[in-house]
Amino acid sequence: xxTTSRLLILKFGSSVLRSETDLPQVVQExxxxxxxxxxxxxxxxxxxxxxxxxxxxxxxxxxxxxxxALANLLATGETTASILLxxxxxxAGIATKTLDATQAGxxxxxxxxxxELISANTEYIQKELENFVVVIPGFIGKDSRxxxxxxxRGGSDFTAIFLSQQLKGHxxxxxxxxxxxxxDPALVESQALRFSKVKWETACEIGGKVVxxxxxxxxxxxxxxxxxxxxxxNEGTEVGLGPDQFFPLKPLTLSKENKHIKIPTCCVHINLExxxxxxxxxxxxxxxxxxxxxxxxxxxxxxxxxxxRTANPTRTLLEEQLAQLEGGSYASAFSSGMAALxxxxxxxxxxxxxxxxxxxxxxxxxxxxxxxxxxxIGIHYVDTSNIAEIAKALNPKTKLIIVxxxxxxxxxICDIRAIAQLAKxxxxxLAVDNSMLSPCFQQPLRLGADIVVHSATKFLxxxxxxxxxxxxxxxxxxxxxxxxxxxxxxxxLSPFESWLLMRGIKTLALRAEKQNxxxxxxxxxxxxxxxxxxxxxxxxxxHSGYDIHRQQATGDGAVISFTSNNxxxxxxxxxxxxxxxxxxxxxxxxxxxxxxxxxxHLSIPLELKNQLAPPSDLVRISVGIEDVEDLxxxxxxxxxxxxxxxxxxxxxx
Numbered sequence: 186x187x188t189t190s191r192l193l194i195l196k197f198g199s200s201v202l203r204s205e206t207d208l209p210q211v212v213q214e215x216x217x218x219x220x221x222x223x224x225x226x227x228x229x230x231x232x233x234x235x236x237x238x239x240x241x242x243x244x245x246x247x248x249x250x251x252x253x254a255l256a257n258l259l260a261t262g263e264t265t266a267s268i269l270l271x272x273x274x275x276x277a278g279i280a281t282k283t284l285d286a287t288q289a290g291x292x293x294x295x296x297x298x299x300x301e302l303i304s305a306n307t308e309y310i311q312k313e314l315e316n317f318v319v320v321i322p323g324f325i326g327k328d329s330r331x332x333x334x335x336x337x338r339g340g341s342d343f344t345a346i347f348l349s350q351q352l353k354g355h356x357x358x359x360x361x362x363x364x365x366x367x368x369d370p371a372l373v374e375s376q377a378l379r380f381s382k383v384k385w386e387t388a389c390e391i392g393g394k395v396v397x398x399x400x401x402x403x404x405x406x407x408x409x410x411x412x413x414x415x416x417x418x419n420e421g422t423e424v425g426l427g428p429d430q431f432f433p434l435k436p437l438t439l440s441k442e443n444k445h446i447k448i449p450t451c452c453v454h455i456n457l458e459x460x461x462x463x464x465x466x467x468x469x470x471x472x473x474x475x476x477x478x479x480x481x482x483x484x485x486x487x488x489x490x491x492x493x494r495t496a497n498p499t500r501t502l503l504e505e506q507l508a509q510l511e512g513g514s515y516a517s518a519f520s521s522g523m524a525a526l527x528x529x530x531x532x533x534x535x536x537x538x539x540x541x542x543x544x545x546x547x548x549x550x551x552x553x554x555x556x557x558x559x560x561x562i563g564i565h566y567v568d569t570s571n572i573a574e575i576a577k578a579l580n581p582k583t584k585l586i587i588v589x590x591x592x593x594x595x596x597x598i599c600d601i602r603a604i605a606q607l608a609k610x611x612x613x614x615l616a617v618d619n620s621m622l623s624p625c626f627q628q629p630l631r632l633g634a635d636i637v638v639h640s641a642t643k644f645l646x647x648x649x650x651x652x653x654x655x656x657x658x659x660x661x662x663x664x665x666x667x668x669x670x671x672x673x674x675x676x677x678l679s680p681f682e683s684w685l686l687m688r689g690i691k692t693l694a695l696r697a698e699k700q701n702x703x704x705x706x707x708x709x710x711x712x713x714x715x716x717x718x719x720x721x722x723x724x725x726x727x728h729s730g731y732d733i734h735r736q737q738a739t740g741d742g743a744v745i746s747f748t749s750n751n752x753x754x755x756x757x758x759x760x761x762x763x764x765x766x767x768x769x770x771x772x773x774x775x776x777x778x779x780x781x782x783x784x785x786h787l788s789i790p791l792e793l794k795n796q797l798a799p800p801s802d803l804v805r806i807s808v809g810i811e812d813v814e815d816l817x818x819x820x821x822x823x824x825x826x827x828x829x830x831x832x833x834x835x836x837x838x
Contacts, residue, residue, distance in 0.1 A: 191224070191354070191355070192224045192353065192354030192355070193223050193224070193355055193357060194226045194227075194228060194345050194354050195215060195218070195226070195228070195345075195357050196228040196341055196342060196345035196356065196357070197211055197228070197229050197359050198229075198230055198359070208269065208273045209273070209514070211273070211359075212274055212279075215279065215318060216279065216514075216515075216661070219318055221489050222488050222489020222490070223489075225318045226310065226319045226321070226352070226354065227270065227319065227321070228320075228323040228341050228344050228348070229267055229270055229321075229322060229323055230263060230323045263323070266322070267321065267322050268283060271320045274318055276662070277665070278661065278662075278665045279318050280316065281318045281320060282313050283320045284313070284319060284321045285322070286321075286322055288309065288321075289305060289310060289321045289322075290304065290305045290306025290307075291304075291305050291321075291344065292304050305351060307348070307351045307352055310352065311352060315486070321344075322341075323340055323341020323342075323344045342400040345400075346358075346400050346404050346411055349411065350407050350409055355410075356411040356412070357412045357413075358411060358412070358414065359414050448624060448625050449694035449695075451509050452510070452690050452691055452692070452693045453691050455502060455505070455687070471499065471502055471684075472684075473681055473684040474493075474497055474498045474499045474680050475681060476493060476680075478493070479492070493677075494672060494675050494677060495672045496672075496677075497680050497683070499680040499683045500518050500677060500679075500680060502683075502687065503678070503684075504516040504517060504518050507641075507645075507657055510690070511630055511657040512630050513630050514658070514659040514664070515657065515660075515664035515668075516655055516656065516658075517655065517664070517667050517668050517677075518654070518655050518678040518686070519654035519676050519678055520652065520654070520676050520677065520679070521640070521652045521654050521676075522638070522643075522654035523548055523640075524674075525638050525639065525655055525656050526638060526654070527670075527676070528667050528670040528671060528674070529585075529587075529636065529638060529656060529667070530552065530556055531666070531670045532584065532663070532666060532667075533556070534562075535561040535562060536561060536562075536582065537563070537582050537583070538562065538564070538565060538580065538584060539553065539563070539565070539583075539584065539586070539587060540565045540567060540575060540583060540585070540586045540613075541565070541567075541587045542567070542568070542588050542599070544569075544589070544593065544595045544597055544797075544799075545593065545797070546589070546640075546786070547781075547787060550790070550797055554790045563582060565578045566797060569588040569597075570590075570598055570599050570729075572600060572603050572607065575607060576607060579607070583613050584613060584614065585613065585614045585615075585616060586615045587616050587618070588604065588617055589618040590617065590627075590737075591621045591622070591723050591730075591742060591744070592621075594781045594786070594799050594803060595799065596721045596722060596745075596746060597730060598730025598734045600737070601615075601632040601633060601634055601737050602632050602633055605633025605635075606633065608635075609633070614635045614636065614663075615634045615636070616634065616636040616638055617629035617634045617636070618638045619638070620639050620640040620644070620772070621643075621744060622738060622742045623639075623643075623693060623697055623772075625693060625694055625739075625740065626739050626740030626741075626742065627737060627738040627740075635663065636656060636663060637655075637656070637658070638654070638655070638656055638657075639655040639657075640653075640654055641653035641655050641686055642772075643771055643773075644696070645686060645690055645693060645772075646685065646686050646689040646772075647692065647696050647772060647773060648689055648773060648774055649770070649773040649774070649775065650685065651685045651686060651689070652682070653678050653682055697743075701741060701743060702813075703743070703808045703810075703813035704722070704724070704745060704808040705722075705724045705741060706813050707745060707806070707813065707820070708720055708725055708745050710817050711745065711747050714824065716754075716824055716828065717749060718750040718802075719747060719748050720745065720746075720747045721747065722741065722745045722746075723742070724741030743771070743772065743807055744771050744772075744807050745806050746781075746799075747803070747806075748803050749804070750802060752801040754827055755801075755803070755804050756780060757826075757827035757830050758820075758824055759778050759780055759804060761824075762778050762819055762823040763822075764776055764815060765778035765806060765816070765820070765823075767779060769784050773807065773809060776806065776809035776816055778805070778806045778807075779805050779806075780803070780805075781799045781803060781805050782799050782801040
């Protein structure tokens with residue numbers, strides 16, 4: 186079962202909070218544990234290198250500043266860190282209370298710090314945790330006379346571990362360096378050199394002893410365990426210390442190289458350490474929480490989950506995996522790809538406009554046309570593979586650009602980086618439908634897109650047994666708006682489909698690789714066939730977007746389109762195949778074949794048919810995981826039979 190009242194104490198060091206670019210990542214860390222219903226207490230130290238800068242200024246002013254003056258200088262930076270983080274969390278929709286040293290009640294009798302002589306107003310902190318994520322400064326406090334004082338370097342680590350003991354929570358120390366706890370920082374040569382300008386030894390005497398080691402010793406004396414985690418890694422190392430073991434026996438490895446584990450690994454292993462998932466029984470395969478409601482412990486205080494339309498543990502786990510796969514921070518899973526697209530369009534208000542590709546799935550065109558006719562939202566269809574056409578269509582009313590790449594069904598390539606830059610300069614959102622390739626071959630967020638959309642029915646699910654959609658972003662405000670629509674309109678993915686989708690994702694990398702290899706062979710076969718007029722596939726060097734595609738994607742996908750120059754001939758080919766199922770959709774383990782004009786794009790409104798519908802002789806195939814030789818033989822036989830059927834009336838004459 187899920188634990189809904191667990192307290193986590195997260196400590197973020199100065200180097201983790203060194204710039205505005207790091208704040209969103211820190212907010213993401215906090216968001217993951219907070220969303221699961223956990224109570225969260227955040228301990229921070231000074232912002233950036235503020236501590237060292239202020240120390241240097243102090244020494245420039247006088248050789249040995251008074252301890253209280255130095256402490257106040259240091260406190261300035263830490264207060265800045267606390268306030269900035271609090272504002273960032275509030276902006277992300279997380280109710281946050283920032284406490285100063287007085288409110289937190291951090292008191293020590295003398296400097297240097299003795300672990301037995303620190304205290305905190307734990308009753309007040311506990312009360313605030315009922316309604317807020319609480320942020321407190323970590324190494325400033327009050328001395329016995331009520332003056333601001335400094336707990337010392339490493340004081341924030343000590344504060345976090347001390348509070349974990351007092352409040353009975355688990356402490357996670359978030360770092361950006363490796364092996365920090367293998368020794369006292371004062372004894373590490375690289376660390377000592379870093380602070381040589383401010384006379385490391387003197388600074389320790391005036392501002393308080395280095396207490397990083399004291400933090401570890403305190404944990405050992407109390408039999409506490411805590412986790413050391415890198416902001417650049419999804420992994421954490423738990424440190425369990427006995428009274429006689431002050432430091433881990435071997436260096437901790439929290440390498441920055443682990444920041445982005447490979448996609449095949451992400452498909453199989455959901456990063457449970459960095460999610461809100463906390464099942465008591467630790468199952469190898471997470472269960473389906475097939476329930477509409479969740480019992481609450483109080484009529485006034487709700488746990489992490491109350492009603493599955495709003496949130497469900499199974500769907501939460503899926504959403505966190507989807508975000509990880511796309512290199513994003515947030516994801517929302519929907520009951521279909523169209524439900525996901527509908528939520529996306531809710532970002533646009535009446536009077537504003539959308540620029541969309543003129544080669545889109547027919548259902549998307551139908552949705553956009555409804556927006557135009559019923560909600561007074563302007564829609565401009567352009568060739569989004571041509572950046573000049575997008576630039577021409579941009580105007581002050583433009584709010585959103587929607588592209589597919591490769592497009593459906595002509596498989597045109599849109600330059601994501603170029604469009605993203607154009608959109609950014611114009612203050613416009615860019616959404617990329619990544620259904621054709623999946624995150625195995627393309628990750629639009631890393632290329633500058635604001636939003637990624639999926640029809641998860643396709644490659645993500647991959648077995649043709651579920652309907653699902655997803656919206657992924659790294660923008661907290663966009664996520665809040667999308668999640669609101671998901672809840673308000675009741676379009677969230679059900680627990681069973683969420684579980685099915687997670688199961689399908691486990692084999693995504695294997696399927697995508699196999700289908701990609703086979704599709705290239707099929708495309709080359711069709712490209713060389715005398716009865717095929719034109720083949721559309723980005724893996725062919727003759728494709729107009731070949732070079733751009735290779736700059737932003739690592740694979741070409743499994744969808745191929747071709748024309749025969751004869752509508753009836755194309756229709757007979759589709760009807761004669763045996764291994765290719767005549768069906769809409771694509772991306773499944775089994776191969777499919779269709780005539781988009783009559784099937785997937787039939788829903789394009791009549792007034793837009795001439796502009797947006799594919800030609801009637803265009804055939805679209807999706808290559809599955811069958812043996813590729815069998816598939817090519819099936820196509821070859823279908824073309825031969827279609828040709829013979831065409832010649833039969835002539836022979837009768």
